[in-house]
Amino acid sequence: MSKLISLAIVAVTALLIQSSAAQTAHVVGGDFGWIVPPGGSIAYRTWAATQTFTVGDILVFNFTTGEQDVARVTKEAFDACNSTGPIFLEKTGPFNYTLDSAGEYYFIGTMDRRCTLGQKLAINVTALGPTPSPSPSSPPDAPAPVTPRGPVTYTVGDGLGWEVPPGGEVAYATWARNKVFMVGDILVFNFINETQDVAVVTKEAYETCNTTSTISILTTSPARVTLTSAGEYRFTSTYSRHCALGQKLTINVVASGPIPSPAPSSSPTAPAPVTPRSPVTYYIGDGLGWEVPPGGAVAYATWARNKDFMVGDTLVFNFINGTQDVAIVTKEAYESCNTTSTITILTTSPARVTLTTVSEHFFTSTYSRHCELGQKLAINVTGTTGTSPSPSPSIATPPTGTSTPTTSTPGSSSPSPTAGGPATAPPPSSSAPPRVIYGFSLITLLSTIFLAVFH
Known part of the structure; x- marks a missing residue:
């Protein structure tokens, strides 16, 4: 009897240790x-949009006692910034x-x-889910080789x-x-x-924002840095508090391979045809939504990079009504931020724009x-989309951020007869990647042990 009880205690302890290891600490x-x-x-x-919160995780609020506090409140209090009954x-x-x-x-x-x-944070926490069993004979994947290419600026x-x-x-960090x-x-x-200025610094100097000793300093713009070796590079500024306020960049450089020689045949290759696909719905900024982004226009430029926008696709702009709008403008107005004359303006969220022409x-x-602060987006x-056997439009991954825009049926401000669509955007997915859990294993093990003890 005593041996079985000891075995149960050891097993439970081991499982609890493993379960606690599955928790993630998120530094807010x-x-x-x-x-x-x-x-x-x-x-x-923006920070929350990059995280996946699961039951059992921990939020770490770092602040100085006496200068800040943190209150958990209801959604109504959050929206109104009412802290009277936290x-x-x-x-x-x-x-x-x-x-x-x-x-x-x-x-x-x-x-x-x-x-x-x-100073407010809204998050969505998902329940733990079972982890799928790994394939019995799946050897670890070898790292993908770096494709040789010419230098990029x-x-x-x-x-x-x-x-x-x-x-x-x-x-x-978003740009890189x-x-x-x-x-x-x-x-x-x-x-x-x-x-x-641009200071090339060590890891220690980068992390502490100590620029009293630097590897090199560039003071004339445009400053050009050629990456001459593989490894980590760190850059910041020596100007007062610039580093502490976020003017810092770290990148990892990989070795380049030889550029393969061209094939001996000199006959030109016909451009690859565009693969037909169904229309795609893109959520502008994903979890960021449509607003003045941190870091300026680079946020939306980064979001748009590597996306294939095609005629028939739909853009969905999510924002809080009365605080933002969407103006479709010419290239000149875009570059000069002159919105006195626009092609059209959408004032109701979610604003849906169907792409009807091949152009910018x-x-x-x-x-x-x-x-001027960066709320601008240019796409090509x-x-x-061509024809596709799929009868229904495909949906790009909806945003998983927790800021819920006010939604209502778009009015007559749609830019074209085809810019309408459903009154509301499809709801965001609430699923999250499954994690390792031990609840079922724990219950099963305890049941087996105690049946053996008290049989």
């Missing part, structure tokens, strides 16, 4: 912690909050006007350039994401001389300074 806001964020609440919405209030930082059930969670700062200024931050970004360092930097490539840093399309907002529609 990343490096900038829990504060009034630069750029407003978009900073925390579900709970914590004034001591750092604070860990365990997500113990599935559903929506809302957090705000209650001090002064902090919530109104953007990257303009750091694209239209944002090199400066202190609104929203913090997430702007440059999904790019493959190779030996021989060139980085170009665009900035206004005597207002910025330009979108921005008529709200004051929204265009390259062809038609």
Whole structure:
């Protein structure tokens, strides 16, 4: 009897240890912690859109006691920034909050006007799901080889350039994401001389924002850096507090392979035909939605990169009514942020635009300074979807962010007769990647042991 009880205790302990290891700790806001964020609440919405929250996970709110607090509130209190009756209030930082059930969670700062200024976070927590059994004979995949190519010149931050970004360092992290930097490539840093510089620094200096000792400093724009070796590169600025405010970039450079010789045949190759597909619905910015983005226009440029927009596809702009709009403009108006004359304006969310022509399309907002601050999107529609055996349109992955825009039927502001569609966008998927859980194993094991003990 005693041996069986001991065995049960050991087994339960092991399973609990394994279960706790499956938890994920999410540091709210990343490096900038829990504060009034630069750029407003978009900073925390952007952060949350990159996370997957599951029951059992932990939120870590890093803040200085006496300067900030964190309150969990209802959705109504969250929307109104009303902190009079919080579900709970914590004034001591750092604070860990365990997500113990599935559903929506809302957090705000209650001090002064902090919530109104953007210190608010909404997330959606999903339940744990079973992990599919692995294939019995699936050897580990070998890493994909790097495709040889010629050197590429990257303009750091694209239209944002090199400066202190609104929203913090997430702007440059977003810009660098999904790019493959190779030996021989060139980085170009665009900035206004005597207002910025580019410092190449060590990992320690980068993480601590200590620029008293640097590898090199470039002071003249455009500053060009050729990536001469594989490894990690880190860049920041030596100007006061620029690094701490997010003017920093880290990239990983991989070795380049030889460029393969062209085939001996000199006959030109006909361009590959566009593969027919069903129309696709794209959600602008995904979880970010349509608003002034942290980091400027690079956010929407990054979102649009590597997407194939075709005639028949639909763009869905999600925003809060009365705070944003969607203006379809000419290229000249787009580049100069002049919205006095527009092609059309959509004022009701979700605004749906069906792409009807092969050409460049330009979108921005008529709200004051929204265009200058980066709320602008340019896309190129390259062809038609053609015919496809699929009878229904396909849907790009809907946003999983927790900010719920006010939705109503779009009015007569649709840009063309084909820009209508359903009154509301399809609901976002609430599913999340399954994680390892041990509840079923634990129950099964306990049942077996205690049946043996008390049989």
